[in-house]
Amino acid sequence: MKQVIVILSLFLYGSINAQTQNEIEIKNTIETFFEGFHKQDSLIMKPLMHKSLILQTVGKDRGGVVELSTTKGSDFLKSIVSIPKESTFQEKILSYNIQIDGNMANVWTNYEFWFNSKFSHCGVNSFQLIKQNNTWQIFYLVDTRRRENCKQ
Template identity: 25%
Template sequence: MKSWTSMLAAAALCLGTPAVAQDDSNAQILHSVDEFLRGLNERDPAVIAAVSTEEGLLVSHRIREGREVIRMRSFAEDLATIGEGEETFREVYWDPTVLVRGNIAVVWAEYSFDLDGKRTHCGIDVFNLMKIEGAWKVTGIQYTVEPDNCPKGR
């Protein structure tokens, strides 16, 4: 008769679980996300371009006046206009979950966004990345815009 321990171990091996990087991939992935946000916060298209693909897509979801509003735009569109204007941005995220399989990664994290020092909204950021020529590049971002759902202290 097999022991409970060996049966549980065999069962655990049979259950498919998402691959989570066990090496320094998570740090490299989060570095790309951090740099993307640094480029946004500093309004510097060169920083964003260095860690993303021009073909990337931004998709936002919000509820406005009781209706869903979904906005899609390319990274190229944002890069062309990010240096315009005088507003200051501050987007930060916390407690990221990083999933990796081969050369594909996803980062899911709560975030907050301030405009000119005032909190405008919070939500969930989902960064999609691919390892391209040895570097993790952001290929797409989906995020929610939740003006009334910001945690205190963040």
């Protein structure tokens, strides 16, 4: 009986440890993505982005109508590097909720966005990641943007 308990304990520890390692790798992928984002450095961001990356935003237009906008990953990179260098921006990630199933992960992050040191908006990001060749890459990112009901 003791042998069964030891074997089960080792198996359970191995499963928990593997999950934790994946969570660390996924969080590092997202943190490095934002490091490149804030530095406007496409060379940092591009290896973390799957070649088929699609970005979408759920928000409201000036009339209050909910809309969905879509951007290809390559266009997103161009827009980031073209932001004037005298402008500052920061997306502050407030929390992470990571879910993993094999080589796919979903990460839900609450955030605040600041532009030129002034609060702009808040919302959530939903990242979809794939693990290929032992590397996690973002293949889909959708976010919400709102100015109300934000904790500052």
